[in-house]
Amino acid sequence: MKIVYTDNNATTKVADEVIEEMLPYLGELYGNPSSMHTFGDKVNKKLKQARLRVAGLINADPGEIIFTSCGTESDNAAIYSAINAYPEKKHIITSRVEHPAINNLYQHLQGEKGYDVTFVPVDKKGLLDLDLLYDSMSDNTAIVSIMWANNETGVIFPIEEIFKKANEKGILFHTDAVQATGKIPIDVKKTKVDMLSFSGHKIHAPKGIGVLYVKKGFKFSSFLVGGHQEEGRRGGTENTASIIGLGKACELAKENLPVMNTKVRELRDYLQARLLEKIPGSSVNGALDARLPNTLSIGFDAVEGESILLLLDREGICASSGSACTSGSLDPSHVLMAMEVPFKSAHGSIRFSLSHYNTKEEMDHIVSTLVPAIQKLRDMSPFWKDGEMI
Ligand code: PLP
Numbered sequence: 001m002k003i004v005y006t007d008n009n010a011t012t013k014v015a016d017e018v019i020e021e022m023l024p025y026l027g028e029l030y031g032n033p034s035s036m037h038t039f040g041d042k043v044n045k046k047l048k049q050a051r052l053r054v055a056g057l058i059n060a061d062p063g064e065i066i067f068t069s070c071g072t073e074s075d076n077a078a079i080y081s082a083i084n085a086y087p088e089k090k091h092i093i094t095s096r097v098e099h100p101a102i103n104n105l106y107q108h109l110q111g112e113k114g115y116d117v118t119f120v121p122v123d124k125k126g127l128l129d130l131d132l133l134y135d136s137m138s139d140n141t142a143i144v145s146i147m148w149a150n151n152e153t154g155v156i157f158p159i160e161e162i163f164k165k166a167n168e169k170g171i172l173f174h175t176d177a178v179q180a181t182g183k184i185p186i187d188v189k190k191t192k193v194d195m196l197s198f199s200g201h202k203i204h205a206p207k208g209i210g211v212l213y214v215k216k217g218f219k220f221s222s223f224l225v226g227g228h229q230e231e232g233r234r235g236g237t238e239n240t241a242s243i244i245g246l247g248k249a250c251e252l253a254k255e256n257l258p259v260m261n262t263k264v265r266e267l268r269d270y271l272q273a274r275l276l277e278k279i280p281g282s283s284v285n286g287a288l289d290a291r292l293p294n295t296l297s298i299g300f301d302a303v304e305g306e307s308i309l310l311l312l313d314r315e316g317i318c319a320s321s322g323s324a325c326t327s328g329s330l331d332p333s334h335v336l337m338a339m340e341v342p343f344k345s346a347h348g349s350i351r352f353s354l355s356h357y358n359t360k361e362e363m364d365h366i367v368s369t370l371v372p373a374i375q376k377l378r379d380m381s382p383f384w385k386d387g388e389m390i
Helices: 014-026 038-058 071-085 102-114 130-137 159-168 240-278 305-314 334-338 359-381
Strands: 064-069 093-095 116-120 141-145 171-177 196-197 209-216 282-284 295-300 349-353
Touching: 038 141, 038 240, 071 102, 071 141, 071 171, 071 196, 093 102, 102 141, 116 130, 141 159, 141 334, 159 171, 209 282, 209 334, 240 282, 240 295, 240 359, 305 349, 305 359, 334 359
Parallel strands: 093 116, 093 141, 141 171, 171 196
Antiparallel strands: 064 209, 196 209, 282 295, 295 349
C-alpha cells in the first residue's frame, strides 16, 4: 500500500539529496574533524561548508550557529544559559502552548528550582494575549521564550514585535523555531532575537541533529561541558554526517521557501476547503491567516481522533491527533485546551501537516477516505443524531 505522509510536523522524509551528501561521511571519510592530519581536515572543511549553509537559512553568521543533538537540547541549552547569565532573576515568561521541550522544562524550574513562571494564555484562535505578555515583563525576568509557530495548529506568533518589547526592557529573548524554520522566511538580522532553536528532522535532514543560534555578544554558558568543539560551547565530537546532511537540507529548504508558500499552501487550502465542504460539523482550529502554510488542524464533532487515525491508517494515510490519549489522559492536548476548543470537536481533532512531496491526488485520497470514515464513526456515536451533535 502506498503511504500518504501528512505528518511532517512530527518528522519528515530525509531528502535523497541529503542522503547522497551524507553517505561519504558515513563511509570512507570517517576522520575526526579536530584531528591534525589531512584526512580529518577534509571532514573539517566540509563541516565549515555545512555551517555556512545552515547559517544561510536564517541569515546568521556561521559563528552564531551551535550544533546540538535535537530541538529539545537547543531549547534546554538556551534556557539554562539565560538563567545562568542572570542568577539573581527568578522570573520567566513563556506561553501556554509551547512544546513539552519548553513547557516541561519550565514546570521543572518552577517546581524544583523555585522559579516564578508566567504561562501567557492564548485566545480561541490560538493567538497570544500580548498585553498580558508585555505587562508581565519586569526587572526580575531572566528570559522570555515564545515559540515562533505552534506545532499543532501552525499559528504564528509576532516574534519581531515581542523581541522588541523584551529588548526595550533589557530581557533576553529566545524562540523555539522548530516548526517555523524552513516553512516561513526567518531572518535573525531583521528579527534580532537573542537565541533561536531548530531541528534537522523537521526539514528533511536526519533525526538527532539540532541547531541553537546564539546572537554574537551573548555570553553563552555551555550546556554540555567537554572538549573544545563548537568553540567550547558544546562539547562532544561532532555528528559529522548529520551536520553535513543538515547543511544540504538547509540549502534545499531555502530554495523551497517559495514552494511552501505556493504549492504546499494551495494543497493545504484545497484539503481544508474540501473537508469543510463535505463534512458537516467540522471546524479549523487556530487563526486562518497567521498560520504555517503546511498545517491544518481540523476538528470533527462527536468522534474520537484516535478512531479517525486508525481508519486513515488502514488506507496508508499518516496524520496525528490533537488529543493526549497516548499519555494516559483522555483530555485533548494542552494546546487545544488552552484555546478552549469546544469539547465536542477537541476530541475529534486531526492534524495534517504537508510537505512539498505531497500531491493533489493524495489530498483527494484523504478526502475520499475521511468522508465515509467520519460518517461511519458518527453512525456508531451516541452523541450524533439526524446530522448533528446532541
Ligand atoms: N519544539 C517544537 C515546536 C517541536 O514541534 C518539537 C518537535 O516536535 C520540538 C521542539 C522538539 O524537537 P526535537 O524532536 O528535535 O527534540
